[in-house]
Amino acid sequence: MISFFESLFRARSRKITAIFLSLLFFIYNSARTSSQPNFDGVVIVEPWKDPGISTSTPSPSPSAKLASTSQSCPPTIADNDFSPLTIRCRIQSAQAQAQSSLKSQSSTPKEAVTEYIRRYQRNPPKGFEKWVQFALDHGSKIIDDFDQIDRDLLPYRTPEAQQVFRELSAKKVDSPRTRRVTVENGTMTASIWYMYDDEWRRLLEPFVDALPDGTFFMSTIDEPRVLTSGQSHPDTVRFHDRPGQSIEDLITESCAQIPRNLTGRLGVAKDVCQATHPGELHALISSPSSFSYTYSLAPLLSFGRMSAFRDILIPCPCYLAHAFPDIQDPVPFLEKKPGVYWRGSSTGGKATRFNWQFGHRERFVSFIQSLQNTAKTLDAGQFFGANIDALDRKQIKLFKDVFDVHMGAYIQCDDEACKDMERTLGPVDIEPEDTATHYRYLFDLDGNSMSTRFYRLLAQNAVVLKQTWFHEWHDDRLVPWAHYIPVTMTMEELPAVISFLINDPAGESLSAEIAEAGSSWSREVLREIDMSIYVYRLLLEMADLYGQEDSDLVEQFDSE
Structure with a gap:
């Protein structure tokens, strides 16, 4: 044996x-091919699989002159094709994307309101124009492109999620490994101390007096928290612990429930849901240090998450310490x-x-x-x-x-x-x-x-x-x-x-x-003030979301 x-x-x-x-x-x-790849039978893939690949050939950068002029970029590139030509094409396409992505940012609050309504088919939150002016005054290169916030909040725009928020707010004791952050009359308080508390307060200090009153919930551990189950959500908010054990089954189950349009855009390099056996590739999945999770739609602010999770992303104050x-x-x-x-x-x-x-x-x-x-x-x-x-x-x-x-x-x-x-x-x-x-x-x-x-x-x-x-x-x-x-x-x-x-x-x-x-x-x-601008916008959106009545909520997540 x-x-x-x-x-x-x-x-x-x-x-x-x-x-x-x-x-x-x-x-x-x-050595055999002398860097001359053959594109007979190139696998055609969906464009969303790699957002850095466009279907048209971008204008060449100066460095492209060093490459063979006889080799043009193919219309699509397979995920597993890393010949010298396709690597060059990935880079040049991405460079063109980076150069063009910010050419149409709003330059006034009025323009930003118009663009917001066009993008999201709803009115911006209260205080939005003041936020736009704050961002412009601090030299933000990005005014309109905050789609990450909209994607993060999408699953929480339901009566069910509203009920979870009310339940968390009514609790007298914090849920495990979370803390409650309250803004009232321009002052922020937190239920417990956090390792990067000073840096967190630095992020909020430039704008906290402009925030509407509200309550938010933050995770206090490294790992993401909010998973999705194939079964109905529990009636009450519960957290479960699984430290030191594989969570591959949880990841696989959650990936199966998340709409493909929310993960497909990420590409294979960033999407855990495209891995067949993720527990063999990443320690968080094979044996997490302190994993605590919930199936409830708890609107937890977290610093990072994998595509199987629904935590709401915020800039990590740890970046201020580094x-x-x-x-x-x-x-x-x-x-x-x-x-x-x-x-x-x-x-x-x-x-x-x-x-x-x-x-x-x-x-x-x-x-x-x-x-x-x-x-x-x-x-x-x-x-x-x-x-x-x-x-x-x-x-x-x-x-x-x-x-x-x-x-x-x-x-x-x-x-x-x-x-x-x-x-x-x-x-x-x-x-x-x-x-x-x-x-x-x-x-x-x-x-x-x-x-x-x-x-x-x-x-x-x-x-x-x-x-x-x-x-x-x-x-x-x-x-x-x-x-x-x-x-x-x-x-x-x-x-x-x-x-x-x-x-x-x-x-x-x-x-x-x-x-x-x-x-x-x-x-x-990625300046400190850029992180503040992002948090400011996010908290305005959340204050608006959780300040609505149930009848005003748009149940759009299940229809996506």
């Missing part, structure tokens, strides 16, 4: 062998080391020796090490009679040397799991935070929730490679492939993307453009 450890060893051996063969095929195929650098990155992109850098701890979930290999951070480090080891094996093979003349030595050297990726700490794991991870993934390697400024490519991925270092990384003259299933308030403000490079949770495309960005002259030039666009644009739309 095969023991658990023998099974685990065999599974890991098969995984390493598969990665070896995949990389071998990738390097060999790159703010943009005071000065711009003084090192030009092309003067930095052409490498991929990451340091981080093993956060994400509650790791044991039986589940840590499903953690997204552990999987990332293990995957990178497999690429490095495979490249080193291929490189050494020439001394043992291996014929690698047909292989691209440039690719081998790239994957052997390009990554500087290590765990900085093993935490949120029991003793056995911590020791097992260190044996497998290597010893802790801690470096100063500013080490990242020396690299062109900076990897960023989820922890227990979304990564709080994202803004700091975007602000640098570097390309951020972003892997996440978490949605945040800023998602509509940043264009994937134009301001950062999205990475899927499986990372199957990562070798091809890295090879194009670093080894291809067009990729290097496009990388410099992405670094510049991400740095400059994030400093314009």
Whole structure:
């Protein structure tokens, strides 16, 4: 009878062998085709699967001159197609989208009211014109494009959701791991202290005196909270706990209930509902640290959520504690080391020796090490009679040397799991935070929730490679492939993307453009005041929503 450890060893051996063969095929195929992909039989996909792909060829950026003029972009691109041409087309299409997306923002309160009514087919909330003037006075680049708020509040525009809000408001004791925030006569009070309480008050301070009286409910933990069941919603608000256990069944059930038009627009990289076995890809799903959830339509404000959840997004005050650098990155992109850098701890979930290999951070480090080891094996093979003349030595050297990726700490794991991870993934390697400024490519991925270092990384003259299933308030403000490079949770495309960005002259030039666009644009739309403007608008909408009578509610969610 095969023991658990023998099974685990065999599974890991098969995984390493598969990665070896995949990389071998990738390097060999790159050399054979000389970056000339064949588009016979290109899979046609729905345009919504990747919002960065348009159906028309955008005007080329200066870097496009480096690419072959004989290769035009296909009308659609399959999710799994990452040839040099399609990567370039993704980037150029996204750049065109980013350039055109803000050309028609309102410039007066009157224009904003007209646009609001056109978009949402209802009148704006009380205080809206004052909010518009506040946003204009503080230099907001975005006035009209707050569709994220409308999507978030959509499921709460029902009598049933109104009843849940009344029940929460009538409770004398807060629901588990939540806190009540009350605004009255221009003053904010909270039922309990929160870790980022000072930063939260900083966000509200510029406008709190303009808010109508109201009550709101915030989650006090990292994880999202509000799921959907195939059964009818409970009569009373109940919360359930499942720490340290798989929640894949809950995610799958909830995904089946959420309308496709609310998740399809996200693309495969950002949508947990498109994953067949999400518990094998992310620690929050395989073994969350402190998972507390409800099936009731409780209007909880959360800092991040996956597409299976219905929490209402607000900017995380933690970004104020990890703010943009005071000065711009003084090192030009092309003067930095052409490498991929990451340091981080093993956060994400509650790791044991039986589940840590499903953690997204552990999987990332293990995957990178497999690429490095495979490249080193291929490189050494020439001394043992291996014929690698047909292989691209440039690719081998790239994957052997390009990554500087290590765990900085093993935490949120029991003793056995911590020791097992260190044996497998290597010893802790801690470096100063500013080490990242020396690299062109900076990897960023989820922890227990979304990564709080994202803004700091975007602000640098570097390309951020972003892997996440978490949605945040800023998602509509940043264009994937134009301001950062999205990475899927499986990372199957990562070798091809890295090879194009670093080894291809067009990729290097496009990388410099992405670094510049991400740095400059994030400093314009992710400022502290931009977060305040977003919260101000959201709280106006919620005060209006929960100030209505039941008869005035529009039951539009079930009809979408």
